[in-house]
Amino acid sequence: MEKRVVFRSSWLPWALIAPQVVVITLFFFWPAAQALVQSLQQSDAFGTSVEWVGFENFVNLWNDATYLASFYTTAVFSVSVAVVGLTLSLLLAVFADRVVKGALAYRTLLIWPYAVAPAVAGVLWLFMFAPSVGVVSYTLRKLGFEWNHLLNGNHAMTLVVMAAVWKQISYNFLFFLAGLQSIPKSLIEAAAIDGARPWRRFWTIVFPMLSPTTFFLLVINIVYAFFDTFAIIDSATQGGPGKDTVILVYKVYYDGFKAMDLGGSAAQSVILMVIVVALTVIQFRFVEKKVNY
């Protein structure tokens, strides 16, 4: 929809839009272009010599076992975060939607993890599971389960997944709750009159009606797991043990700033950009469909 009546001025709109355009040009388009250029270059660790290498950086990545492993790690990580996070928050939202009294209190108590910084979330969970002092790892040991995420890659992955899910649960919860509340009451009542009991009503009426929300959250959660969880991983495991929790973003950072492989890091950035753009396109295709529906 466009406005019918608009203001006329030859200079004002330019002046209004200028600050944003300057900022995004300087800190967005220029760096993105640089990433593209660098991904086709090779420079030594001191940045004294630069040469064009074409797609060599990409070829190297393709042949780099640790990069492919990082893809695998990212896939495991993001699918786990999305599936576990969505399931738990849907469960909570469905029950919160049933509550008449105290709904606001529950909501308040469930939304605050949204405010917690991912890095802090990582530290909190690290503290609970620290092999020497952690309360949970102690309890597990008492129960006969030896927890050590410093040595066991699966434990480390579980730890970062839990921290990431915990941090994201409030976001998912709010969207599911909003989705549930927008389902017309009359539909549920009609199903009840048709004799459907709560469990059946959920699977035949509520869940299908929620599918747009669920799909939207799925994409958002995958993007979240791809990018926003850097801080959780860096504070909880630093990618360890070994490289068992090195996700793609972590590797971009590590290769670019620790290993000083600018070309390789830039090539990884470009691949990440392609992934995000693909995810965004999927999401927009879907949103369009939803509008028609």
Next chain:
Amino acid sequence: MVERRPLLTAFTHLVLILGVIVVAFPLYLTFVASTQTSQAIVQTPMPLLPGDQLVENYTAALTGTGGGAGAKTPVGRMMVVSLISALIISLGKIAISLLSAFAIVYFRFPYRMFFFWMIFITLMLPVEVRIGPTYKVVADLGMLDTYAGLTIPLIASATATFLFRQFFLTVPEELLEAARMDGAGPIRFFKDVLLPLSATSIAALFVIQFIYGWNQYLWPLLVTTNENMYPVVIGIKRMISGGDSEMQWNIVMATAMLAMVPPALVVILMQKWFVKGLVDTEK
């Protein structure tokens, strides 16, 4: 609820209370740890009830007198850095987004759609995927270890612009016509009509962006090397990089509490706008 099922209602509350406990347990534990001596924490199992060191630990953290590996910088200073950065990011984003959304919705000018798409594309790429080159730009501009370097690159995103654009499109056209009848020019209309009407959206966006700014991690990690410019989130990370056993967990946890309180307060106190804003922004 459609029918009365007392058992189901009881079960509902049970599930929710369990959920709340699981969600809140890390916070509770953090609080408990922040009130203990560091010796009490290392002896397993650590006490599960608050201790008596609350004032001591928080004073130590805030003033940076706690000792230990990385706890030299006062957390008080870090919180000031976090607060200033979060405010610049949230207010800066809101300001430039309001202006550009106003231009895009209420004016017709050459290349309007070009700019629209230019801003739109930035929606897709988070700062994480272009950190290297962005870092270089900031370094070349001499903005390392400055508030400008900490904040301006994070302002370069379009979420807020799109929220405002969506909102402006829902403002009835007749209001603009009435304002023109009344002789209001663009600036006047923006100030007297559009801005007051956007108050709720602005509040919602403020909450979301304040938290976004406060919780930044990767970016400050790169552009700050001077301890005086560490935001509190980075401060915590520096404290725990010392190693498992020699860490002053009580001070770290007090710092973690301090890092969580301001954004949590913002979310809880502004819950109404936050929830509305969050759901509206993304849909």
Next chain:
Amino acid sequence: MASISLKNVVKRYGNGKSVNQVIHGLSAEIGDGEFVVVVGPSGCGKSTLLRMVAGLEEISEGQIIIGNRVVNDLEPSERDIAMVFQNYALYPHMSVFDNMAYGLKIAKVPAAEIRARVDKAAAILQLGQFLERKPRQLSGGQRQRVAMGRAIVRQPQVFLFDEPLSNLDAKLRAHTRLEIQKLHRELGITSLFVTHDQVEAMTLAQRMIVMNDGVMEQFGTPEEVYARPATTFVATFIGSPPMNLLKNAPGADAGTIVGIRPEHLDITADGWALVVDAIETLGAERLVYGRWAHGSGDELMTIRCEENVPVPTLGSTIHVTPRADRLHYFDAATGKRK
């Protein structure tokens, strides 16, 4: 006060191949202090016409003159006009007082005078006790009055009304019609009032412009428009139920359409023979729908009867006679009155 003259006004949208012309060279002279209603079905261009006078739409061709100024290139606020919008367009965050005062404040009218003018308008519209309220705290009718108040305080040369009653319920609409008439009597300001409702048009207008498809079909007093409709469109658009148009009336020339209003047909002992298809009882009167079968096809006719006329039975044949002086003749090809 001022007159309005529209000189060959054209409005078209788009350019190049996709030109869409919505007003085709309309000319009219509206006298100083006159109350003119523009009426027509939706999409006929009546709102566009009003918005061109207001300055909210550009004029593609022709001239609009208010008073003795050509206003084509003037901003709305420079045209010395005020407008009442269909949805009232009140600023939701301002009080009633501020809503009315906003234009005056921009025009830098001294505060004391703003106060005086708003108070006076509020007194006329009985809004005095609501001045500090926000629009959302008012009923629909009160909001409508605030919208009128905002127009009044500006003391303009011309009032423009864009379907201002369409959001009110039937009872309030009738009441507000009377108020608008009274207001016009008191202030005597030239008014242009757009509506799609013919009852509103008939009751409010001193003269009315009937529009269809971007063309002015007729410009005259309500009596003229009713008694001597200029085209078949006007004949069917004004009057309810609409005029019967007979393509094959006995005695008429070929190529002539004969029109007769339902209220000008009498049931008589002989005359045109109709089969009764349906009857609607409206209380004071009754509508009889009849089918007249003759050589070249059926003609459908509506007859409006007083309640004292005996009710015909469905399916029976009745005879009707038109009142001779109430017959209208139109050219079948052009639709124009002969």
